Amino acid sequence: MDSEAESEYTAFVTHHANAMWRTAYLLCGDRRRAEDATQEALLRLYRRWPRLYRKGGIVAYARKVVVSATLDGLRRRSSTELVGGATYFTAEADPTDHVGRAERRLVITQALAELPERQRACVVLRYFDDLSVDETADVLGCRPGTVKSQTMRALDKLQLHPTLADFNLAELKN
């Protein structure tokens, strides 16, 4: 990789790594695991950077690999392990935070953790990263119809989740 491309890569990492990590974090609920996945994604990005740099589509590719790396990392873990885990969020609770904010944070992360990974990815990509159905399908490597159905199922589950009972998620389906 020539120096110009490498400096572009450095700039990209500086500006986008945190966004990639945030997506990974919501997908796995674990800061360390999200960091690992992001780092792996950034390294994959480095290997393909010269081609991506010429052809474009860097952000889309970066999002795709971070999602892929995160989900791959989850699959490698024990299938019995709950993503994130109740104790994890308890341990992470910030004592200086307002009680309300901490609770809301715990609510969504716990609810996401109980979704199957594909449904969780659909929710995160559609409503956190603001991707369209087609973009989400591209990232997940599935058809738009699958994204729609997975998202609907995820929202149904979230609506029924006891901790999210106070939130009106019905409008998201429309």
Added chain:
Amino acid sequence: MTNQLKDLMTEAADAQAPYVPDVDLLVRTGRKQVRRRRVTTAIATAAAVAVIAGATTIAVGTIDRSENLPVAPAVTPTSQVTRPEISAPPGGSTGLCTTADGSASDGWLWPKVVLYVQDTFGMSMVRRSKSNIAFCTTEWGNGAKLSVVPGGAKAGIVLRKSAAEGRGAKPGSSVTTVFGTVPAGTPPRVTVETADGYVGVAKVKDGYFVYRRVEHSPWPGPIPHAIVRFKYAGKAEYVAASR
């Protein structure tokens, strides 16, 4: 609210300290991985090339290119025809090597193949030792039980008839081989007209020519005739030998 879910997720992500990667470490690791991949690819490519080359060498090595020909199964003459003793051509085929006067020759063991022509039914070749020339005809596959009709040199050519058996041979056909010499210097174009009226071009090399033709001439039987013509550049074609 449409934004409620996004807000919840944003809050959850915001609660964590921002992720700040070690860019230098990333770049160093990336470079290392790229180098490793290149080396791995190079090694894999070299290994693949070596395997292919090895396989090719083994395959090619099974082809006998040695001057010393392998010993073929001995042929038991069953014909009543008086013939020279059969020597052993390569590849388990049967055949005949004679000198120009038609006497038996151990030409199969001679180191130098001057030239040869081949077809479905066998091969005709001229072999050379330090001081002699042998005209050889092989018949492979199931070969010919009556493989020999003596064909000594006469009228400037060695004419030989051999069997055309197996692998698509038509009933009543045989192979006519015509051997001969060409004058020193620039070789002429040599054509051979066989008994069936067909005129073909002979292969010429190092002062000799060989021509094979499968023609309708029952085997065994009389040797068909052949007419050999030479054609030099800028000169008229002429009959060099006829038999």
